[in-house]
Amino acid sequence: MKKSNLMMILGSLCLLALFVMPMWIITLEAPQYPDGIGMDIWINKIEDHNPNDIKNINLMNHYVGMKPIPDHMKEFDIFPYVIGIMSAFGVIIGVSGNRKLFLTWFIVMVVLGAVGMYDFYIWEYDYGHNLDPKAAIKIPGQGYQPPLIGSKQILNFTAHSWPAAGAYFLFTGILMSLGAFLMKRKEQEQNEKV
Amino acid sequence: MKIKTNILNTCILSGVALMLTSCSYTGGNQGALSGNIAERVYVAPGEQDDYYAFLSGGYSGNLTVYGLPSGRMFKEIPVFSQFPTSGYGYSEETKPLLNTSHGFIPWDDLHHPDISQTNGELDGRWIFVNANNTPRIARISLETFETEEVIEIPNSAGNHSSSFVTENSEYVVAGTRFSVPVPQRDMSIDEYKSNFKGAVSFVSVDEESGHMDLAFQILLPGFNYDLAHPGRGKSHGWMFFSTYNTEEANTLLEVNASQNDKDFIAAINWKKAEEYISEGRFREIQTEYAHNIYDERTHTATSTMKKTVKVLDPADLPGLVYLLPTPKSPHGCDVDPSGEYIIGSGKLSASLTAHSFTNMLSAIENEEFDGDAYGIPILNYDDVVGGVVEQAGLGPLHTEFDGRGNAYTTFFISSEVVKWRLGTWEVVDRKPTYYSVGHLMIPGGNSRKPFGKYVVAMNKITKDRYLPTGPEMEHSAQLYDISGEKMELLLDFPTHGEPHYAAGAPAELIAPNSKKFYKLEDNDHPYAVKSEANTRLERDGNTVHVYMTTIRSHFAPDNIEGIKVGDVVYFHVTNLEQDFDVPHGIAMIGANTSELLIMPGQTKTFRWEPDKVGVWPFYCTDFCSALHQEMQGYVRVSPADSDIELSWSLDGE
Numbered sequence: 043m044k045k046s047n048l049m050m051i052l053g054s055l056c057l058l059a060l061f062v063m064p065m066w067i068i069t070l071e072a073p074q075y076p077d078g079i080g081m082d083i084w085i086n087k088i089e090d091h092n093p094n095d096i097k098n099i100n101l102m103n104h105y106v107g108m109k110p111i112p113d114h115m116k117e118f119d120i121f122p123y124v125i126g127i128m129s130a131f132g133v134i135i136g137v138s139g140n141r142k143l144f145l146t147w148f149i150v151m152v153v154l155g156a157v158g159m160y161d162f163y164i165w166e167y168d169y170g171h172n173l174d175p176k177a178a179i180k181i182p183g184q185g186y187q188p189p190l191i192g193s194k195q196i197l198n199f200t201a202h203s204w205p206a207a208g209a210y211f212l213f214t215g216i217l218m219s220l221g222a223f224l225m226k227r228k229e230q231e232q233n234e235k236v
Numbered sequence: 237m238k239i240k241t242n243i244l245n246t247c248i249l250s251g252v253a254l255m256l257t258s259c260s261y262t263g264g265n266q267g268a269l270s271g272n273i274a275e276r277v278y279v280a281p282g283e284q285d286d287y288y289a290f291l292s293g294g295y296s297g298n299l300t301v302y303g304l305p306s307g308r309m310f311k312e313i314p315v316f317s318q319f320p321t322s323g324y325g326y327s328e329e330t331k332p333l334l335n336t337s338h339g340f341i342p343w344d345d346l347h348h349p350d351i352s353q354t355n356g357e358l359d360g361r362w363i364f365v366n367a368n369n370t371p372r373i374a375r376i377s378l379e380t381f382e383t384e385e386v387i388e389i390p391n392s393a394g395n396h397s398s399s400f401v402t403e404n405s406e407y408v409v410a411g412t413r414f415s416v417p418v419p420q421r422d423m424s425i426d427e428y429k430s431n432f433k434g435a436v437s438f439v440s441v442d443e444e445s446g447h448m449d450l451a452f453q454i455l456l457p458g459f460n461y462d463l464a465h466p467g468r469g470k471s472h473g474w475m476f477f478s479t480y481n482t483e484e485a486n487t488l489l490e491v492n493a494s495q496n497d498k499d500f501i502a503a504i505n506w507k508k509a510e511e512y513i514s515e516g517r518f519r520e521i522q523t524e525y526a527h528n529i530y531d532e533r534t535h536t537a538t539s540t541m542k543k544t545v546k547v548l549d550p551a552d553l554p555g556l557v558y559l560l561p562t563p564k565s566p567h568g569c570d571v572d573p574s575g576e577y578i579i580g581s582g583k584l585s586a587s588l589t590a591h592s593f594t595n596m597l598s599a600i601e602n603e604e605f606d607g608d609a610y611g612i613p614i615l616n617y618d619d620v621v622g623g624v625v626e627q628a629g630l631g632p633l634h635t636e637f638d639g640r641g642n643a644y645t646t647f648f649i650s651s652e653v654v655k656w657r658l659g660t661w662e663v664v665d666r667k668p669t670y671y672s673v674g675h676l677m678i679p680g681g682n683s684r685k686p687f688g689k690y691v692v693a694m695n696k697i698t699k700d701r702y703l704p705t706g707p708e709m710e711h712s713a714q715l716y717d718i719s720g721e722k723m724e725l726l727l728d729f730p731t732h733g734e735p736h737y738a739a740g741a742p743a744e745l746i747a748p749n750s751k752k753f754y755k756l757e758d759n760d761h762p763y764a765v766k767s768e769a770n771t772r773l774e775r776d777g778n779t780v781h782v783y784m785t786t787i788r789s790h791f792a793p794d795n796i797e798g799i800k801v802g803d804v805v806y807f808h809v810t811n812l813e814q815d816f817d818v819p820h821g822i823a824m825i826g827a828n829t830s831e832l833l834i835m836p837g838q839t840k841t842f843r844w845e846p847d848k849v850g851v852w853p854f855y856c857t858d859f860c861s862a863l864h865q866e867m868q869g870y871v872r873v874s875p876a877d878s879d880i881e882l883s884w885s886l887d888g889e
């Protein structure tokens with residue numbers, strides 16, 4: 043098998059890491075939480091970073107009227123299929139060795155990634171802005187939206203939002219498909235010369 | 237030389253014969269005034285101490301936890317006393333821990349803590365403490381720093397030579413200070429001699445759970461049994477008890493019990509005792525004692541009355557007990573880390589006697605006895621003595637070891653700590669204490685592996701060390717660095733109650749195991765509710781059970797109606813938090829108890845008997861959040877004949 047085909051297959055398989063590793067981590071630091079509290083976001087669930095973190099985040103957040111972190115979101119029903127199907131397609135494309143499909147797969151993944159980030163942003167925006175009007179603590183002009191990526195001060199908390207292990211596999215997989223495309227072009231050019 | 241003058245004055249204040257010796261050593265030492273010493277006890281903000289020190293509270297009934305070298309008090313653990321700070325002994329769950337054959341006894345006199353051991357080394361699992369007055373032994377978990385078990389000791393009075401732990405925590409011992417009629421009965425005190433008995437008890441400890449069981453008692457002659465230490469290493473399997481009043485006086489003991497030149501250290505072969513037990517050579521006698529166990533999953537203690545105890549009579553059981561003559565009214569009875577030397581501190585003698593275990597065994601083998609006491613062989617002093625520290629000071633009390641061949645003994649009358657060498661029996665250093673030092677503690681000093689960096693001296697008189705606080709001041713502890721050739725006084729710090737003894741351990745042995753909260757899913761309390769949806773009230777006749785929860789920053793429910801005068805109301809409160817160090821409290825106006833302090837994931841109950849019609853508030857007593865002050869509720873109390881139904885709500889729902 044051609045190296046480029048193999049690379050495309052491996053890249054597609056990288057996506058499967060999202061089934062065993064979290065995609066994103068949001069952590070909060072404050073003087074009262076010297077060890078920080080956080081949540082791991084997976085493609086199908088949100089989990090405590092350390093035991094009981096979500097419970098404690100909800101307890102803090104309720105003072106400013108933020109909704110509890112959801113147990114379930116509609117995205118959780120969709121993401122696993124998207125990832126599973128894209129991974130399977132990638133493998134098939136890799137086996138077929140069709141260079142154009144390599145590029146198509148790459149572009150589709152980039153678009154899906156962008157849509158995913160946008161969806162994440164919408165969720166964060168709602169989570170940070172859609173507050174209970176009866177909240178105990180109201181601070182004019184203060185939003186509680188966590189950063190999309192990076193760190194941000196929210197009242198007494200420093201919020202950090204960063205990709206987690208699963209996302210690194212995802213990025214690697216996407217880049218590998220682009221690499222496979224470029225490599226395939228070189229392989230074909232060499233074949234033509236011969 | 238102002239400093240020097242102060243130290244001289246101090247020495248004069250201590251008013252003792254050995255003043256000049258003491259001063260000659262302290263004169264050149266700038267003591268705690270030097271900057272370097274301040275640094276050695278300073279634990280900067282955010283940093284933590286290297287050692288835990290557990291000091292007995294004596295008449296406070298509690299155990300206090302300090303950090304070393306800072307001398308900061310971290311916690312007071314209630315054991316034998318009711319403690320309104322946490323509701324211990326007031327809550328329905330903890331009241332059974334204070335049950336005895338005399339009923340509910342919410343106070344005692346806690347003297348000697350000892351940490352559990354494995355292979356002769358501290359294992360940091362439990363700490364055992366004794367109640368001196370109404371004889372009991374308690375086990376405290378070093379995961380939760382809570383009292384988990386209390387066993388009463390029958391046939392005893394003044395449970396002083398307790399609670400010392402054998403090399404693998406096989407047994408915790410309880411030796412009676414006062415001899416008493418066994419079994420107790422109405423008899424003339426005049427008939428003390430030969431009729432009163434001194435029971436020493438061996439309480440077994442379950443390896444896994446730590447649960448205690450009174451395995452057997454040995455009925456010894458009617459002496460007073462003062463302190464004890466287990467053998468270790470080669471002497472593992474033996475337990476040594478110091479005695480006084482071998483005169484068997486029963487009145488004016490300060491004179492009548494101070495006549496004999498030598499009293500005894502009783503050496504008990506407990507492995508032999510186990511053999512006799514398994515051979516059935518014991519008597520089972522009727523008695524009554526309470527055994528109280530706290531279950532961490534139900535957060536509740538239960539108390540069981542036990543009725544019999546196995547008793548061994550040493551007069552009929554050869555090889556069980558030997559008596560080692562020891563001058564004069566020995567207090568401390570301390571075994572060195574190798575297990576070879578048993579040091580008797582004759583508190584009315586100026587010298588320290590170290591018995592040799594090897595010599596003791598050969599004397600026993602050769603059957604060289606100097607008569608007997610009530611059938612118990614007395615060994616010859618000269619046959620067993622391994623060495624004497626001559627004229628070391630006045631009023632020796634207690635010795636600990638640094639693991640480098642040095643021993644440190646406190647001298648009550650001459651107010652000093654004296655360092656001497658095992659084997660050469662030479663005094664190598666001495667330092668004054670302020671004042672009238674009782675016991676001292678080296679972390680692990682009562683084990684095969686002492687951590688010989690610090691010694692803590694526990695003083696009985698504080699006088700001019702701190703700002704005065706009326707006629708009585710807290711006792712004082714003093715911290716010495718013993719890592720060098722000479723001891724150095726580093727720090728004074730006040731202690732609560734009257735510390736009689738202490739145990740210490742490296743922080744790294746205990747801190748990693750410390751519990752941060754109770755898991756709500758493990759809470760098996762019969763009245764626990766694990767979500768607000770299940771909170772409710774139930775009436776059964778005139779008893780009302782309130783199933784309540786707390787979370788930042790409200791109670792559920794917070795409005796209760798339908799309670800009547802004459803009801804007995806039980807508030808069962810579950811703290812739904814699952815975060816370290818976030819308890820909630822609850823206190824009810826007019827409740828004849830204390831507040832409760834409920835740990836995260838825990839359920840506690842208090843009883844309230846409303847006696848007046850009205851609308852009565854309750855509130856959270858522990859500042860838990862920004863809205864702590866809003867954490868409150870109301871109970872409406874109606875007349876006894878009212879027909880208002882029970883109802884409850886939170887936010888009108």
Ligand SMILES: [Cu+2]
Pocket residue numbers: 787788789819820821856857858859860861864867
């Ligand atoms: Cu509270």
